Amino acid sequence: MRVQRPKGTSDILPGESGKWERVEHQARKFFALAGYQEIRTPTFENYEIFSRSSGQTSDVVEKEMYDFNDKGGRHIALRPEGTAGVVRAYVEDKLYGPQIVKPFNVFYIEPTFRYERPQAGRLREFHQIGVESFGSDNPLADVETIVLGHDLLAALGVKNYELHINSLGNQQVRQAYHDALVDYFTPLKGQLSEDSQRRLGLNPLRILDSKAEEDQQFLPNAPKIVDYLDDESKANFKAITDQLDHLGIKYVLDNDLVRGLDYYTGVIFEFMVADQDLWASPTTILGGGRYDHLVEEFTGPHTPAVGFGIGEERLLLVLQKQNPDLFAPAGIDVFITNIGEGTTLKTVELARSLRGQGFSCMYDVDQKKLKGQFRKADRLQAKYVLTVGAKDLAKGQLTIKRLADGQQIQFDLEQAADLQAVLEQFK
RNA sequence: GCGGAAUUGGUGAAGGGGUUAACACACCGGUUUGUGGAUCCGGCAUACGUGGGUUCGAUUCCCACAUUCCGCCCCA
Structure with missing residues (x-):
C-alpha cells in the first residue's frame, strides 16, 4: 500500500x-x-x-x-x-x-x-x-x-x-458590453494569444484578464465597462x-x-x-x-x-x-512532576484540580525519572513546574518552580485549591 | 492544461557504479539514582521516491511514473 x-x-x-x-x-x-x-x-x-x-x-x-x-x-x-x-x-x-x-x-x-x-x-x-x-x-x-x-x-x-x-x-449592460468587446477584438483576432482567441467566442470578458504579452497592447484601448453602464x-x-x-x-x-x-x-x-x-x-x-x-x-x-x-x-x-x-506558541501553564512512593495518584488529582481552576496542565504518564520529567516540562514550554515529592508530601507541602527564572517556592498542599494565589507570590 | 527544478534518516544535508552512506541538529540513554534549558560519553538510515532498463554489480547511469516546489493560465 x-x-x-x-x-x-x-x-x-x-x-x-x-x-x-x-x-x-x-x-x-x-x-x-x-x-x-x-x-x-x-x-x-x-x-x-x-x-x-x-x-x-x-x-x-x-x-x-x-x-x-x-x-x-x-x-x-x-x-x-x-x-x-x-x-x-x-x-x-x-x-x-x-x-x-x-x-x-x-x-x-x-x-x-x-x-x-x-x-x-x-x-x-x-x-x-x-x-x-x-x-x-x-x-x-x-x-x-x-x-x-x-x-x-x-x-x-x-x-x-x-x-x-x-x-x-x-444583464443588459453586460450584453451590450459583451457585444462591444466582440466588435473590438474580432478584427484583432489573429494577433491575440491562443487562449484569448478561444475566449473571444466563449467569454470575451476574460480577455481583459489576460496577462499574455500579445494581448497586453490591445487592452488599454479596449471598451471599458464604465462606458456601458x-x-x-x-x-x-x-x-x-x-x-x-x-x-x-x-x-x-x-x-x-x-x-x-x-x-x-x-x-x-x-x-x-x-x-x-x-x-x-x-x-x-x-x-x-x-x-x-x-x-x-x-x-x-x-x-x-x-x-x-x-x-x-x-x-x-x-x-x-x-x-x-x-501565532506565538502558547505552551502550557503547569507541568506536574512527581518523585517517590505514593505520589503518582496525588499528581493526577492535582492535575484535575488545576484544570478545573482553568490552568492548562500536564504530567508525565510515562513516570520517567524526575530529570526526564523536567526536560519534558521544558520542551512543552510549561510556565511552571509543580513538584509532588514524597518527602515534601509527608510534611503536607508542594514545590513550584517558575521555569523562566528558576525561582522556586514551597507551599501547603491545601493552597493548591487556589493556585492563582500561590502564583501571585512570585510577583 | 503548459513550462522548469527537485526527490538520500525525525530534520538540514554530504556523497558516489563495487566490502562502515560523511557531518550537523533533533531524539533516546548515561554522567552514581528530588529538578529543565550548558558540557561530556554512548546510541540512532540492511537504507538513498516508485517501477523498469543498462551493468558482473546501481542509491550513484538511462527511461517512465508519482509527488513536491517554482512559474504561466486562472483564481482563493
Missing part, C-alpha cells in the same frame, strides 16, 4: 492547526459582532448547482471541477466555491420567508475543492471563509460587505493589501465608492477586474497582496461581489445578494509574514 495523501491535499498538523484555530476563532468573533451567523452546507452538491451558477464557460466549471458519479449514478461535484451551496440552501430551505429578518446574513468556514496544478497558496482542497448577505439591493449592503472584508483582514493583522473594485452592471448602475457604483471614500477605505478602480464566476452582476472586488517573497505576481486573498439573479436562477424569489470569500491558506501565508505574533 502506498501511504501518501492525494495530490494537492495537506495534513494540518498540531502546531499548524493552532494557527488555523486562532484565525478562525478571530473570524467567528468578528462575524458574531456584525450579526452574521454560521451556515453549514454539504461539501458536495449536484453538479448542476455549480455548473449553472458559475457559468459553463468559467474556468472553474470547464476544467477545475472535482466531480464524479456516485453509486446511484448522480453527477456530484465537490464544491469549488462557497456561494452556490448557500444560495441553494437559501432557496430550498425557504430562508426568504417573511419571518426571517432581512437582510439574511451568514458566514461559513469550509473546505473547498478545485482540480488544479498545486503551487504556492493553491491546493486542490483548500479552505474558504466567506459571508453572504441576501435581500438588500441598497448600495449600503455592498459597502457593509466590503467594510466587513476590510475590517476582518485588518483585525487579523494583514497589512499590505490593495482593494480593487469594479462594476459589472445588470446604465444610469442606475452608474449611480449605484458611485454611491458605493462615495461611501467608501467617506469611510476612509482606500481602493483602486480597476476596469479590467472581471472575476472568474459568471453570476456577478454589480460591484465586484478583490483584496490583493503583492509580496515577491510569497508570490511572483499580486495574489487575491479575498474576492467577492454582488449577484442579484442567482436566487432566481435557483427558482427562488427575486433576491439581491452580495458576499465574499477569503482563501484561508493564502491568508495564513500572509499572516505568518505580516503578523507572526498572532
Whole structure:
C-alpha cells in the first residue's frame, strides 16, 4: 500500500492547526459582532448547482471541477466555491420567508475543492471563509460587505493589501458590453494569444484578464465597462465608492477586474497582496461581489445578494509574514512532576484540580525519572513546574518552580485549591 | 492544461557504479539514582521516491511514473 495523501491535499498538523484555530476563532468573533451567523452546507452538491451558477464557460466549471458519479449514478461535484451551496440552501430551505429578518446574513468556514496544478497558496482542497448577505439591493449592503472584508483582514493583522473594485452592471449592460468587446477584438483576432482567441467566442470578458504579452497592447484601448453602464448602475457604483471614500477605505478602480464566476452582476472586488517573497505576481486573498439573479436562477424569489470569500491558506501565508505574533506558541501553564512512593495518584488529582481552576496542565504518564520529567516540562514550554515529592508530601507541602527564572517556592498542599494565589507570590 | 527544478534518516544535508552512506541538529540513554534549558560519553538510515532498463554489480547511469516546489493560465 502506498501511504501518501492525494495530490494537492495537506495534513494540518498540531502546531499548524493552532494557527488555523486562532484565525478562525478571530473570524467567528468578528462575524458574531456584525450579526452574521454560521451556515453549514454539504461539501458536495449536484453538479448542476455549480455548473449553472458559475457559468459553463468559467474556468472553474470547464476544467477545475472535482466531480464524479456516485453509486446511484448522480453527477456530484465537490464544491469549488462557497456561494452556490448557500444560495441553494437559501432557496430550498425557504430562508426568504417573511419571518426571517432581512437582510439574511451568514458566514461559513469550509473546505473547498478545485482540480488544479498545486503551487504556492493553491491546493486542490483548500479552505474558504466567506459571508453572504441576501435581500438588500441598497448600495449600503455592498459597502457593509466590503467594510466587513476590510475590517476582518485588518483585525487579523494583514497589512499590505490593495482593494480593487469594479462594476459589472445588470444583464443588459453586460450584453451590450459583451457585444462591444466582440466588435473590438474580432478584427484583432489573429494577433491575440491562443487562449484569448478561444475566449473571444466563449467569454470575451476574460480577455481583459489576460496577462499574455500579445494581448497586453490591445487592452488599454479596449471598451471599458464604465462606458456601458446604465444610469442606475452608474449611480449605484458611485454611491458605493462615495461611501467608501467617506469611510476612509482606500481602493483602486480597476476596469479590467472581471472575476472568474459568471453570476456577478454589480460591484465586484478583490483584496490583493503583492509580496515577491510569497508570490511572483499580486495574489487575491479575498474576492467577492454582488449577484442579484442567482436566487432566481435557483427558482427562488427575486433576491439581491452580495458576499465574499477569503482563501484561508493564502491568508495564513500572509499572516505568518505580516503578523507572526498572532501565532506565538502558547505552551502550557503547569507541568506536574512527581518523585517517590505514593505520589503518582496525588499528581493526577492535582492535575484535575488545576484544570478545573482553568490552568492548562500536564504530567508525565510515562513516570520517567524526575530529570526526564523536567526536560519534558521544558520542551512543552510549561510556565511552571509543580513538584509532588514524597518527602515534601509527608510534611503536607508542594514545590513550584517558575521555569523562566528558576525561582522556586514551597507551599501547603491545601493552597493548591487556589493556585492563582500561590502564583501571585512570585510577583 | 503548459513550462522548469527537485526527490538520500525525525530534520538540514554530504556523497558516489563495487566490502562502515560523511557531518550537523533533533531524539533516546548515561554522567552514581528530588529538578529543565550548558558540557561530556554512548546510541540512532540492511537504507538513498516508485517501477523498469543498462551493468558482473546501481542509491550513484538511462527511461517512465508519482509527488513536491517554482512559474504561466486562472483564481482563493
